[in-house]
Amino acid sequence: MNRIELKLVDLYNQMYQHTNRECANTCEKPHSCCDKMYCDWAKQHAKKHWNIDLQETEEYKAGKTKYPYMSEKGCTVAPHLRISCTLHTCAIYKYGFKPGDATWTQKYFDIRNQIEYFEMEKYENQKMKWKGVTTFIDSQYKGMVTLKYKTKILIKSVTARDAYIQCMLLYHEKPSVYNLDEFEFEEEK
Ligand code: SF4
Ligand code: SF4
Numbered sequence: 001m002n003r004i005e006l007k008l009v010d011l012y013n014q015m016y017q018h019t020n021r022e023c024a025n026t027c028e029k030p031h032s033c034c035d036k037m038y039c040d041w042a043k044q045h046a047k048k049h050w051n052i053d054l055q056e057t058e059e060y061k062a063g064k065t066k067y068p069y070m071s072e073k074g075c076t077v078a079p080h081l082r083i084s085c086t087l088h089t090c091a092i093y094k095y096g097f098k099p100g101d102a103t104w105t106q107k108y109f110d111i112r113n114q115i116e117y118f119e120m121e122k123y124e125n126q127k128m129k130w131k132g133v134t135t136f137i138d139s140q141y142k143g144m145v146t147l148k149y150k151t152k153i154l155i156k157s158v159t160a161r162d163a164y165i166q167c168m169l170l171y172h173e174k175p176s177v178y179n180l181d182e183f184e185f186e187e188e189k
Contacts, residue, residue, distance in 0.1 A: 004122045005050075011118065012080035015087060015111045018104075022089045033088065034075075039068050042082035049122075050081060087112065148184040160185055 001009070023031055046052040056068045057076055069077045079086040089108075091098040097105040147154045147163040155166060167183040 004118055008115065008118050008122065009078070009080045011111055011115045012078075012083065012086050015108075015115065016079035018108060018111060019086065019089045019092075022091070022098075026090075033090075034067050034070070034085075036066060036068075038082065038085055039077075041084060042069065042077050045083060046077070046081040052081060054081070087115075144188045146186045146188065148186060149178065150182050151184075157188065160187075 027033075043054050046054050054069055054077060057065070057071045059065045059071050060068045065071075067075075069075055069082075075082065075085065077085075089098070092108065098108070144157045145160045145163050146156045147158065147166060149170075154170075155163065158166070163185055167178075167180065170178050
């Protein structure tokens, strides 16, 4: 696992600890919000984004549970592979916060914001890995470019590759300020 993936595993574990406490004394296992559809999402997510094949439990094979990954001790899927289950609580689903507990709500969104940031980083890394940064940029822009953000010129006359790196740096420094989709390259004629 690379640095971003390790960070995501840790953050989803933190979120699991945080949300699971909400359910532990409320619902018996299997939790009442479990649904085969979410198990299927976990299966697809694990394969597509982590190249992991989830294993059905003995309890499921023996017909003791409706859920493929449920055991007597609870769900066997790691928190970062079943993200909708990990992020879910009744209060967040119903209200978007936990009524009467600002501290819990603040911590939930602190962890969730970090998860969103690192998920985007993971996606960007994969995009660059798939395409190959150099071949991707060089195939699109041959000459010098002007880099714009929301039509405002940031830098003129740099190679497209340098402009792209500049976008990535700006975005990673301030992801809440910059939206990657709003950077533009304008090729000089
Ligand atoms: S993946 Fe696990 S927690 Fe999520 S719905 Fe299935 S059994 Fe429940
Ligand atoms: S989110 Fe709600 S329904 Fe689901 S396990 Fe927790 S308390 Fe139960």
